Amino acid sequence: MNSVIHSQISVRKRGGVIEDYLPIHDFIDSTKELCSDNRHRILHTMWGIKRVIVPIFGHTITNSDNKAVNVKDLCEQDHILPDYQQRFIPTLSDFVNAIDDESVREYNFKEFAKSYESDKPLMELLLSPLSVTGLEKSLLLTHNSWFINEIVPKVLKREVEIKNFDINPSDLFNNMKFKLWMDNGSTYPDSCKHTLGKIVG
Incomplete structure (x- = not known):
């Protein structure tokens, strides 16, 4: 999924125009410059949002409809969850x-x-x-x-x-192995397995 598609998701959910959201979605995926497969998604974590994205873009942005948009929610709901089929947000661990x-x-x-x-x-x-x-x-x-x-x-x-x-x-x-969960959420990472066991049990 590219940054334009992510921005279209943001427009549907939050109003405004694609250009309101492109800088954030582009930046979350800027790590593609470092790694050509989905291991690149190190900013697709709460650590990435808290330590990198929010300090750079602020806690909120104002879109073209003059509406305040929460950057943390934008990253989680419009970018990270769609990349993992709405199944999970991986941890830095x-x-x-x-x-x-x-x-x-x-x-x-x-x-x-x-x-x-x-x-x-x-x-x-x-x-x-x-x-x-x-x-x-x-x-x-x-x-x-x-x-x-x-x-x-x-x-x-x-x-x-x-x-x-x-x-x-x-x-x-x-030095980072490619794990199946990185492949657009085709399986779950270790951080989710304990919770999944409780849900299934």
């Missing part, structure tokens, strides 16, 4: 659990952390995947050239860094 455990040993996150340990807003943003998942390998999501130069400047209003980076987005996706 679902994506992180698909990362090969051995891959973490190649990267020195503690050394990287020394560069921002005195910068509290940056530290909270870059360490947020670890806070949410409890897994060190989750730091591959934020400790790479894409996140530092594409996301951080937009969220924290920082300058782009012109330098060589030790970690790039391919380090994340090359």
Whole structure:
């Protein structure tokens, strides 16, 4: 599903015109630039909405009908749920659990952390995947050239860094296995299975 189709869903639900919603839907899917299959959907999570989308676009936008639209609801209901057949919203842990455990040993996150340990807003943003998942390998999501130069400047209003980076987005996706639930919700991720068992039982 492309950003125009997602924007058409938003128009049907919330009024306005496609152009009101394209910037948000385009941005949620901007990770397609990093990975050509559905592993790219790392922003299709509550972490992505809370830590990236809302800080960039705000909690609400005003559409062409002069109506306030909740950005969190827009992301959940018009983009993420339709991508997964209205079945679930994956957690960040679902994506992180698909990362090969051995891959973490190649990267020195503690050394990287020394560069921002005195910068509290940056530290909270870059360490947020670890806070949410409890897994060190989750730091591959934020400790790479894409996140530092594409996301951080937009969220924290920082300058782009012109330098060589030790970690790039391919380090994340090359170490992430493709899981069936990523294939447009053809099955359920681990985060849903406990709930499903209760419903079925």
